[in-house]
Amino acid sequence: MTRRSPAPPPRRTAAPWRRPGRRRAPSARRPVRTVGPPRCPSGQGLGTRVPVDWAWRGDAPAPHHRSGSTGPPPLSSNTPRAALGGALAAALVAAGIAASPATAASKPPKPVKVRSTPDNVVYGGFPIDRRPVSTVKPGQVVTIDTLSSVGITVPDVSPVQYFGKLGVKASDVLPDATAFWKTLPKRTKYAGVHTLTGPVDVAGAEPGDTLEIEVMDLQTRVPYGVNLTAPDSGVFSTTYPGFRPGDAPLRIPTAPADAIAGLAPDVRQHLLRTGRSKRKGSRGKEVVFFARGVEVPLHKFMGVMAVKPADGAYVGYTPGAGPYPDGVQSSVPPGPYGGNLDVRDLTVGSKLYLPVFQKGAGFYTGDSHSVQGDGEVSGTANEQSLVGTFRFKVHKRRSTGPYAEDAKNWMVMGIDHDLDRALKLSVRRAVKWLVDHKGMTEAKAYSFASIAVDFTISEAVDRTQVVTGRIPKDVFFRSGRVKAGALAERARTTKASVPIARHDHGH
Incomplete structure (x- = not known):
């Protein structure tokens, strides 16, 4: 009876993202920062690693709010600031670290x-x-x-x-x-x-x-x-x-x-x-x-x-x-x-x-x-x-x-007994908001208000009248303040081949 030699052990292959010609997985490329002291020898994870781009400073002002501004509080940013808290909590739980009573999240009050x-x-x-x-x-x-x-x-x-x-x-x-x-x-x-x-x-x-x-x-x-x-x-x-005087009422019995x-x-x-x-x-x-x-x-x-x-x-x-x-x-x-x-x-x-x-x-x-x-x-x-x-x-x-906001717009309201003045106040507030929160000059903010902000009559029947300006959120590519000239650079796709006539009057 012929004795067979044992089969060789299976050949180990590199992970797919480490094979020649393959890109590394995105998570492998992300820089990490150690949160807390170095790892314990037992591996109980005091050195749990969290991606750097989650590391918001909780006490830092929102990037689109000017320090000392007299305008409204920072409205919602495109950057989820709450991600840090959730990431840290998940990392600590995964590492087996129980939160102490002093640091545990307080139970939300009853409705x-x-x-x-x-x-x-x-x-x-x-x-x-x-x-x-x-x-x-x-x-x-x-x-x-x-x-x-x-x-x-x-x-x-x-x-x-x-x-x-x-x-x-x-x-x-x-x-x-x-x-x-x-x-x-x-x-x-x-x-x-x-x-x-x-x-x-x-x-x-x-x-x-x-x-x-x-x-x-x-x-x-x-x-x-x-x-x-x-x-x-x-x-x-x-x-x-x-x-x-002389305006005819509607013919309602x-x-x-x-x-x-x-x-x-x-x-x-x-x-x-x-x-x-x-x-x-x-x-x-x-x-x-x-x-x-x-x-x-x-x-x-x-x-x-x-x-x-x-x-x-x-x-x-x-x-x-x-x-x-x-x-x-x-x-x-x-x-x-x-x-x-x-x-x-x-x-x-x-x-x-x-x-x-x-x-x-x-x-x-x-x-x-x-x-x-x-x-x-x-x-x-x-x-x-x-x-x-x-x-x-x-x-x-x-x-x-x-002021107000929803998922699509930031909103400013102009209120006055005169509808024309309510519109003017709404435009002024839109300009101020763009200066305070997006870092525009007044000239750029006024230009932006004219081409991108919708002004509508919300209410015209309550003695004082309300005109609402809706500043769209989706035109801002990044959260935070817009650098001077950034909007102009984004809008400039090709150099004009012919002079463009200037018009200072309305159309």
Whole structure:
């Protein structure tokens, strides 16, 4: 019997990225920095390695914010600063190092619920001496119920009667709407028209700070809303700044003489039911069933988000108007405190930045809309009760806001009784923002505003008018400040072969 020799051991081959002619794996090329002391002999990993490009200094200012700037706080950068914390935590866990109680991440506080009970709702203004209905910590999630004021502020007509005339069943009328209506005879009414939930105080907020309001979620509370029209409402009102003697009103009929609360369904009051579409192409999406064959996608947002105003500072219904008789800022005209901005961009995923004037900030919200076009030209949107979920942060520097942002844009608002001046203020704020946060000169910022920033009329019917400038995020290739001339270099692809005529006038 012939004895076979044992088979040779299998030949070891290099890893694919180390074979001749093959590139090394990207992770193998990345430089690393040792976090903590050198490795222990036991290999228990005190020298866990973390890629250098994750090593953000947590106390360093955002690269696009100028030190000492008086502008708003740094808005979201394209660079995820939170990556360092997550990377370090993952590396330590992988290395088997248990976090001590002193260094373990604190458990997030429980969410807070604020209901729109009569005690939690204020009517028509932003009183600065009102006690908070709740106090939350920065980063704590708070869910706030709101009530649309339509149908619940007529003293002689209950919400059940009002909405019943529009075809709403009594069971679809919110109990807290009826509870609020019952308090009207003894309730303080300020100069405005909105029912607002609040104030919610944020611990640690002090005058001179900036409050960041993140809109996390918005949901409808009832399957309907109401839009109001009249021959002289909205931009056809005699109080509209653009009104001139002799302007003809719209030909909208008046309500019957015997109509309760001036109700004229589908003429003065338009009940707009909402729900899920069954139409091909938009099946399952939330819409307004406006008319047969007409569905309008929902775009929910809070028309009013405000902080308590400054002492003795008022925004009146007309330029130069003095304090209100009751000394409380009306909820109608928006101003530095935010308020009735009616900016439809402030939906889920957006952030609003407001200057803090009072201790705790004092956040009010309401005037909830399920959908509105830019301008809100009839004077109302689809006024529909919503529940909103928010998260607050406090920045220890003053903004000259309001400012906002969402995933696509940074937003600046110009507010004035004159629409032309509101546009000018919005442009000026856009230029200042680009100078402060992107390092442009005023000349470059003004040029950029003219070619890349969209300015739209967000609201034109609340005595002071709002023009919003949307600064696009996706045109900036790198986070941080733009070096002088960088935009011009990117735009210059070839040298012009012929002279280009200069035009200093508008087109």
